[in-house]
Structure formats: structure tokens, C-alpha cells
Amino acid sequence: MTTGLWLLLYGAALAWLSPSLLRRLTKSGVSPQMGVAAWLTAIAATLIAWVIAVALIGVAAIDGMLGTSAVTLCLELFGLSEHGGLPGLSGSIALTIAGTALSIIFLVRTSRWVTRLRSRSREHANAVLLVGRPTSRPGVVIIDAQRSAAYCVSGHPPAIVVTSAAWSTLARSELAAVLAHEQAHIAGRHHQILMMLRAMAAALPLPLMQQSARAVADLLEMCADDAAARRHGVSPILGGLLAMAEARHPVPAEGLAAAGTAVAARAMRLAQPARGRAKWSQRLMLAGSMAVMLSAPGLIELLCHH
Template sequence: MTGAVYLLLYGALVAWLAPPALTRLTRRGAAPRLGVAAWLTAMAGVVVAWVAAMVVVVVPLVGGGPTPSAVVLCLELLGVAERRATLATPGAAALLLVGLAISTAVAFGVGRTVRGLRTSSAEHADAARMVGTPTAAEGVVVVSGDRPAAYCVVGRPHAIVLTTAAVAALDGPQLDAVLAHENAHLAGRHHQLLMVLRALAASLAQLPLFTRGAAAVADLLEMCADDRAVRRHGARPLVAGMLALASPPPPANGLAVAATATAVRAHRLLEPARRSTRWCHRVATSAVIAATIAAPVVVNVLCHH
């Protein structure tokens, strides 16, 4: 049972203490792809720790054997009396039932939310294609609108939506850069990732790692799409297009070029960090990812030796 305790403690520490550190490390977008990986590693670590803790509880119940002496020794080292170190089968079964109930509720909530987001996005894409005017660019439609906006939604097939005001506000290079940004979202399957993260945030709203992580990853994915568009069209057309489209909010199920963190993104594109700074961020972020993965393994090894 000590393994389960340590895994749950690890998950709790990561869920509550990691968000401030990850925010400071990734908010400037010096290495946005690694930043996304760091947030996802932390969230996956919490989920895996929870599942592994349940497995640790299940195995002794199924095997029917006594609590291993190494586990008892670990608890004694923590100051737990020997008579309390061994959890009786009824107590373990009760914990297991509670864990299964929580896990089932969260899994059901996440699955239902993801299905709802996918359905809403597909319906939005269908509606945009029906009311909009197709363009020469594949998947791009123009709809009537007084506010300049450009965003993409996933469906069968996907759609990139421009309002007539956006077409009027953007010149040729700016429009090309904006479309490249939206295509980068679709090619990177950013919508699907954010659907899962937003569903987890809704189901685990009490854990700041998931609520803050979903917002942070959304910002970082915008930066990833920025970088891909800039490689083809340059920074200035994209920033100009971004600022021209910054006023209207994006749809709930879409990703828009001016959706979030516009000022930070414009600054990082026009005044990119120095190579040494980017490398320092890459090393620091990689170290955080490695530590997140290694921590429960190291603790478990130390506990059993």
C-alpha cells in the first residue's frame, strides 16, 4: 500500500505545485513545442499515478497475499506503527471502490464532453460550408460578417472560416500568413488535443494543473502555429494580420489566429529571443520533463531498497 500512497502523493504534488513553475517556464514561448510537452507530461503523470495507485491496491486483493514486508518497513520509516502499516482487506476494498467510482465518473465526464465538443465542431463546419462562399483555397469559406475574424473548425471535412470583414481588412501577404496559421492548427491536430484537455479541466476543475494547463497549452499551440506560418510567410505579415483580427472572440469550438495571448505572441515574433536564451529554455524544459517522469520511479526504488 505504500506504493499507492507515494503515487497519490506524487500526483497531488504535481497537480498543485507544478502549475506556477510550468507557467513561468513556458509563458514566453521560447520553446513552445517543448512547453506543450512539459504540460502534457505533468498531466499524464498525474493520471498515470492515479491509475497505478489503484493497480497497487488491486494486486494484493487479487493475489490474496499479505502486505509485503518492504512496504511495512517503508511505512515504519515514515513513523507509521506496524499494526497500522498493513491495511486490512476490507479497508483496501473500500478504497478501491471509492477509487473506481471517482475514476468512472471522471472518465464518463471526459468522454461525454469530448463527444459534445466534436459534434459541435462538426456541426459548425457543416454550417459554415452551407452558408459560406467557397474560395480557391481548399477548405476555406467566406461568410458574411461585420467583424474581421478568421478561425478553423474540425469536421468531415475541416473548414477555415473567414468573414467578409476579414477579407477586406487583410492584404494578400497577411491573408496568406493567417491561412497558413489556421492550416497549421489543422495539420497539428490541435483541436483534438484541446478538446481532451478542456474536457479534463471541466471534470477535474479542483486541480489547478488541468485548468491552468488547458489554457496554457492553448496559448502554446497558437505559438506553434505562429512559428509554422512564419517559416513560410515571415513574421510581419502574420503579426499585422493577427492585430487586424484581434477584436472579435473566436468560437468556442474553433481556433483563431487572434484567439489568445496576442500581445505576447506578437512580441515574441517581432523580437525573438536570442539563440542562447532559447537553448537555456529548451534545456530547462527538458530537465523538468525528465524529472516529472523519473520522480515516482526514483521514490519507488528508494522505498523498496
């Protein structure tokens, strides 16, 4: 029971307090892949802590009903040396029932949202492949529009959409870099990551869930920028990004667009890349944060059962 209660509190602390820290550590995009990993680690640590807590409290409730153990609360995390008794066996039973019910509701709602988002994305991909003009590049189609834009949607198969304005006005190197950016989204399964995050944010509207969807979307764009820059250089992807940012063609919610989000920050990041020391410093801070989030439950167990 004691460890379960502290794990509940730990998960709540992560859900409400970790977003502000993670935003400060990841907004610069010095190491976007590790930034994504840090947000996903915080979500995983929160959910795992709550699941384990419900299981432990349930076991304590069963033991209490059988009369084999007393329900106690470890007070050493507050600097006290003793374990305090809790009078509420009914409280542990209520927590178990509520936690189990909330877990089931969360899983069902998340599953429904993922199914809805996946279906919408596939429908859009099928539609643009049907109505768009095919190109010599597999999966790349052109749609008529007066503004420059490029985006990709997941499906079977996925599709990369380029407007006729972008196809005709972007320089060849810029167009190649933009297409590499979109291909990086598809290869990295970025759509699937965002679908899951958006589904969890809709199913459980906590600060961590809601802010992770927005922050990870920006970081995944930076990951795709880096992939395009490695293949074609910084200037082509930067030029294509700025050219399309000026036009601002509307992009569907299920699509990932090269100039869809955080354009100014991404352009600054590409134009003035971080140096080696800054990169390693950022990576160490992110690695340390992830290590702390994952090791905290073990520390709770150690303090309460030494």
C-alpha cells in the same frame, strides 16, 4: 501498498503544485512545442501515477485478505530508516474501491465531454461550409461581417472561416500568413488536443487540468504563429494578427482564431524573438522538468524497495 500510497501523494502534488512551475517555464513561448509537451507530460504522469497506485493498493488489499503480507508504509522518504506498519486493511480496500470508482467516472465523463465537443465542432464546420461563400482555396469560406477575423473548426472536412472584412482589408501577404496559421492548427490536430484537455478539465476540475487547457491554447497559437512565419515571414503574420486584434470579432468556443488569445504576448514574441542561448536554456529546463516528472515514480520505488 507502500509504493501505491506514495504514488497517490505524488500524483496529488503534480495536480496541485506543477501548474505554477509550468506557467513560469512556458508563458514566454520561447519553445511552444516543448511547452505543450511539458503540460501534457504533467497530466500523463499524474494520471499514470494514480492508476498504478490504485492497482498496487488493490494488490496489497488482496494479499492482506489472504494473509500473505502485512500492509506497511515506507517512511524513508521522510528520512526515517524503517517501514511502519499500517493497521488498516479496510483502508486499503476502501482506497481501491474509491480509486476504481473515480477512475471509471473520470473516463465516462471525459468521453462524454469529448463526444459533445467534437459534435459541436463538426456541426459548426458543416454549417459554415454550407452558408459561407467558397473561395479558390479548398476548405476556406467567407462569411459576411464588418470586423476582421479568421478561425478554423475541425470537422469532416475541417473549415477555415474568414470574414469579408478580413478578406478585403488584409494585404495579400497578411491574408496568406493568416490562412497558413489556421492550416497549421488543422495539420497539427490542435483542436483534438484542446478538446481532450477541456473535457478532462470538465470531468476532473483540478488545478492542473483547468490551467493546462488555457495555457496549452496559448502555446498552440504560438506554434501556429511560428508555422506561418516560417512560410511567409514574421511581418505578414504580425501585421495580420494586429489588424484582426483591433477588430476583435467574436469567435465560437470550438474555433481556433488567429487573434483569439494572448495577442499582446504573441505579437511581442514575434517582434522580439528569443536568441539561441535563451531558446536552448528554455528547452533544457523543460526537458529537465519532464524527465523529473517521469522518473519520480521510479525513485519512489527505489527508495521503498531497495
